[in-house]
Amino acid sequence: MDELIKISTMPIRAKPYQHQVRTYEFACRLFGLEGGGIKSRGAALLLEMGCGKTLCSVAITGALRRADKVKRVLVVAPLSILGVWEEEFSRFADFPHTVTVLKGTSVKKKEQLLTAAVQGEHLQIVVVNYESAWRLENELKAYDADLIIADEAHKLKEGRTAQSKAMHHLGDAARYKLLLTGTVITNKELDVFSQYRFLNKEIFGTSFFAFRNCFFDMAGYGGYVPVFKESMRDDFLQRLHAIAYRVTKTECLDLPEITEEVRSVALEEKAVKVYKNLERESYAELACGEVSTVNVLTKLLRLSQLTGGFITDDDGSAHPISTAKLDALSDIIDTVMSDGKKLVIMARFVAELDAIQDLLDKKTSATPPSVAASKTEKRKYGTFRRIRFAVCLLVRSRQRDSA
Incomplete structure (x- = not known):
């Protein structure tokens, strides 16, 4: 991306990696922040897990605020990472702002949203989970966010769900949008439509059936199985990446070998x-x-x-007595599965391990054998590494050294 114009310094209290600078510059250029006009009101940040999508989003938010383009921001994310957004803005944002994470019952969330809408002159940032967003659609419309950030956007891949439809409606009213995911194509090109319907409806249109007819042939018994048209791949990818910036870990030579992230979970x-x-x-x-x-x-x-x-x-x-941590883990598993990665889970207690195993069984019941779970057998570790479709290795904490 050497041809990108020089963008002003990122408004963050941290030294970014080179791929984060390039991601920031790409989005700023799309949003017309350094001249040249707006090329798109939506940008997809396709950064693999651990590449710092959140920090890039904080910086882009700050750039929009610095240009006086936004006053209200809405972040929609899985329940397990709502607290991460609050922490990341507090830690990295080098601009005045107020973050409100919507918590509690629907009534309490509505009250918190109303309070956030009238707070001060600082940038107002509201953070909510996907399951609540569609239930609060009318209230969120009234909040009238200038920028909407959809984190872990694979949650939007099913366009017929209530949460996807709500995000489409909210996205239509927003001035700017960011879509964050490790990969927008979760093994199915068909999944792209709903995510881009939210992000920029000019790319693939607003009709799912028109999109499907353009890029897919209907095959199989009864003609109900969509098969991607290889003749349309170049056109498809050109549209896809016109407003997307893709980064993989292998491309980030300055990243540390291991990146740690602590997620706080509130008990009921x-x-x-x-x-x-x-x-x-x-x-x-x-x-x-x-x-x-x-x-x-x-x-x-x-x-x-x-x-x-x-x-x-x-x-x-x-x-x-609580499902808070299990619900947060469920979000993590969904992300790992959508990215085609593998996951090792360490837990301390037998009851907790059993609950996690039940959760994994439900998630993988319709897929190839995908869970290598073991409490005692070290040989399972090797099996987990060899099996292509193994998603998760479940380990009791006292076995972690051997693992």
């Missing part, structure tokens, strides 16, 4: 109450001198188990 109110009760009991025992190393370790173990979603009674039976 019921689970929080139980957690606090256990804490109070522990403090009471300590104050009365009724404490021993074994008791302390037992209490810590129960608190740790509770954050994993279960609590054990006096008979040793585990009872589910």
Whole structure:
């Protein structure tokens, strides 16, 4: 992208990698921030996991704000990473802003949205999960975001779902849009339509059937199986990449070998109450001198188990009390599966492992054998590496060194 015009310094408190600078410049050029007019009101950032899509989005948001193009921003993301957006803006944004993460019941979310809409002169940023966005469609329309960021946009690949339709409607009203995903083609060119319908409806149009008839032949028994027309591939890819910037990890020579990301997950109110009760009991025992190393370790173990979603009674039976972490993990698994990658999950407790295994079974029931799960057998590690369609290796935490 050497032909890109020189863009002003990225408005972030960090030193970006070269691929992040190029991604930022690409989006700024599409949005006409350095002259030349607006080429597209939507930009797709197709950066693989670990390449820093969020930081690029923060910088692009800041550039739009600096040019006085946006006053309100809406970030729609999976539930598991709502907190990440709040943390990333706080950590990297070098411009005044206020972030509101919509939490709680629908009524509370509506109240939080109304409050955000009237707050101060700073850039207002509202963060919401996909499942809530379509339920709050009218309220989000009233919020009237200038920029909408769709994170992990594979959530939009099914155009007939309520959340996709809501995002299409919201996208039509927004002045600018960013679509973030590791790959826009999740093994099916057909998945592109809905994502680009949100991003820029001029690329592939607004009719799914017109899109399908243009780029696919209907084959199979009864003519119900869409088969991509190879003769249309060049045209398809030219349209796709006209407003997209693609980055893979292998291209990022300055990236560290391992990048770490901590995702905070909020427990449900019921689970929080139980957690606090256990804490109070522990403090009471300590104050009365009724404490021993074994008791302390037992209490810590129960608190740790509770954050994993279960609590054990006096008979040793585990009872589910929270799905917060499991729901967050579900989002991560969806992302990994859509990107065609592999995943290793480490968990501490048997009940938690069983719940994760059930989740994986549901997600992979319609696909080739895709889960290599083991609690005790080291030989499964090698099998996981060899099987092409293995998605996940499930490991108990005490086995992680051998893994």
